[in-house]
Amino acid sequence: MALMRMAVAAIILVDLAIRSTDLEAHYTNLGVLPLHVLFERAWNPYQFSLHTMSGLWEVQALLFALAAALAVGLLLGWRTRWMTLGSWLLLVSLQNRNPLIAQGGDDLLRMLLFWGLFLPWGRVWAKDARELPAPAHYSCFGVATAAFVVQVALVYVCTAFLKNAPEWTTEGTAIYYALSLDQVLMPAGRLLYPHYELMRWLTHFTYYTELLLPILLFMPVATNTCRLLFVLVLFGFHAGISLTLFVGLFFLISFAALLGLLPTPAMNWLEARLGPAVQLGAAHLARWREQLPVWQTPLQVELRLALHPRVPQHRHFRLLPALRDTVLLVLLGYVVWWNLDGIVTPRYGMGEPLRWFGYLFRTDQHWGMFAPAVFKDDGWYILEGSTRDGRLLDLYRGGRRVSYAKPASIMALHKNDRWRKYSENYLFVDNDWMRAYYCNYMLRVWHDNPKNPPLTHLNVVYMKEVSLPHYRVQGPSREVLCGCDAPPR
Template sequence: MNRVLAVLRQPFVLDVRALALLRVAVAAVVLVDLAVRATDLEAHYSNMGVLPLHVLYEHNWNPYELSIHTSSGLWQVQAVLFLLAASAAIALLLGYRTRLMTIVSWVLLVSVQNRNPLISQGGDDLLRMLLFWGIFLPWGRVYSLDSRQQPPPTSLTTCSAATVAYVVQLALVYWCTALLKSGVEWTQTGTALYYALSLDQILLPGGRLLYPYPELMRGLTFATYYMELLLPFVLFIPWRVAWWRGLFIGTLVLFHLGISLTLFVGLFFLINWASLPGLLPPAAMDWLERKLVPRARRLGTRLTQWRTGWQWPAPTWRSPVRVHLTAHIEHAPQSVKLLRAVRNTVVGVLLVYICWWNFDTVTSTRLAMREQFRWLGYLFRIDQHWGMFAPAVFKDDGWYILEGTTAEGRKIDLNRSGAPLTYAKPAAVVSLFPNDRWRKYSENYLFVSNAFMRPYYCNYMLRIWGENSAHPRLKQLEVIYMKEVSLPDYKTTKPSREVLCGCAP
């Protein structure tokens, strides 16, 4: 029995060095995310922007959600919170008070996501969950400032409820993504990628190269669907674990590289890449240490000697090539063992809850989660939905025109820096968006259910335009959407002009 259990637990045995790389990757992406968000402090997070607090509370607020960023409508307060989040992320990257900084980073990430849900995308859910599970993972045990104050680990591998949760979470992302793709474009006709690349709002140059080849796109559509559906199973094969993990990592690195070159999805591909290092097997980490650690140590020695005269410490464990890598429970006091048992129990319960939540998103059965149980998911933001291009790809496409009328009666387009008005399609529609947050906002702007948000965007753009004395004064601004529906066989409907909102000074 013990031998069987030892075999079954192999898929969940992780290298603590790989978990350290996971920590660094996640912290780095959090910093990039903050940098992108910080370019729109006033627009997205203040009362002077597109979603004032009273509008958020009236239309987009869940009473179980919490947000420190809603404590003030001033962009200056938001800037302070962003600096705190960046400081915590840097500390997490360096491994300084790792568990505390993981909690702080998670709290502030949840807070900023709750402040403006109109600009959120699927990758935000994954980034949030990586930090959440990181609270319970030993990802600060090595390659961290904290490790200098600890004795060397007796084993470089670990297995716990948290490692199970991390592996299962990665599988859920792709399983649910595939199961939610129920449209015929994914399962029968294979035209999903054709319609995705027909969306000018997200089309990148790499997508333009693929677009003329319908059979290639059809093959890639089915390859994507079945890869997402079947690939996660390899994470649970208890034999040749390192080989299967290598297949999983390599396939997804190439998959998300392809997405990043063809579709404008913001940080989605980076977040997915950042989720993978924790799966690196011991053999891979041994190779990386042999190649990278001596170079890093030599660089660190030069820098620290130059600044303080401090010497880089000797390795805290024997060469990993010679360490016997096996899951090991260190000798610990009874209180520590009790704490570990409680932690594993809590993580196990949360994992079952999350699996139940995901099961509910892809099925309609008697086992569906009732509303009275959802408060826990909203409170800790472990709610998740992996409906990327699901159940089918949008057919409605188009581009925005901010049609301004000057005091002299001239028509200009604020979306093109005040150029003379034209209804012709831009050469690159995707270039109209400063970043993916604005692209996602514009997508939500179209929905009738979000009509409440339209005047705030219109008035914000009118105010920003008027603050520049070099701009001509406007007497009216209309937000126009030139709607163009994608049809089969490289056809589209004639663009139609839709006035979404109008405002005046």
């Protein structure tokens, strides 16, 4: 769990670094989602966001810096409980500021921090642990750890149940259609794509792995072996996905969750081989870490008392674990019910009046990755700008002359996976209101550079292709999603 804590903190830092490159575009009033549009079009009244206090990039930069500082504290295990709480609050706030770029990995990262509030993941390999005696053993069982294990199982079981289209269950063509999506196709996916029968086999393997492998997490016998097998298979599973499909940070977040499931024998094996390197790194950090003040959380005080039974325990310390476990059981039941809501019949589903808690604390989650079926519609975008002398320039490709030919790599046109997700969302008819803000933003950014020729009009064009069975394609066809005129200059 300490290893998972450090991995989660590192991923938060990477996520912040990637998001910071689009600070103005995604989080300010000058970007694609100004605050008044967020509240009008994409806001849930039960949610909160500190990032909505201002539309200025300077305020957003301060919040980003604060989130990074908290993540560093979490990485070091300094005031772990408070660093976890602060990181979770700011992550929820950041995700709520722009839901149009959210993806499944964001849900998992948020839930790892949420359950981390109750996990003893600062008990070892942490600044806080230096003032505590070494644990008698490294196995840990309780409601919090059970909730974490169930959460990981829900990710895979629920996505399998949601994949109820024939492409997954009978035809075995889901991976073929996934690799037909040029917007997410990675180089290794190009190598796999010509092998139709292999993709059919991998489709069935993926479906039944997600559906049945989580059973290993609850085996009462050979628990360590089953747990290690679960971790190793899914490490390979997510590594394969990351090499074939552009999924952003999702595979790294999944790796972090799997680290928390490594059994004690596996950790002992790793520590024996990595111990010298870890000790060398710790020696370099020791002087700086000694400058951090010692601080005890209430949970650590409670743990210290439990480890020293000769010290008299007050009644309220004895009541804390029972109260915490009761709350955790209720939370776990709520999360399980939320996940089953899209699977069970509406009669047993969660009614809207009960969803306020999930929206407020962001325990809401949906694991519909490529579910119920894989998109068949594919294509690429052209930002078709018209100059005063009649030329057509493609802003998506640095202002080169417009070409309607298919690019060699469509995935490479996206700056990062946040922009890819954004472009996926504004393609949907229900989100057509997004397009005008995007169009005007790109037009303004273009004119902010005095070296660029002035434009009179900009069209957001989608070159649509439809994937058909056995490597057949319908299209491409040119679709103008929206257009905007440049203001007089």
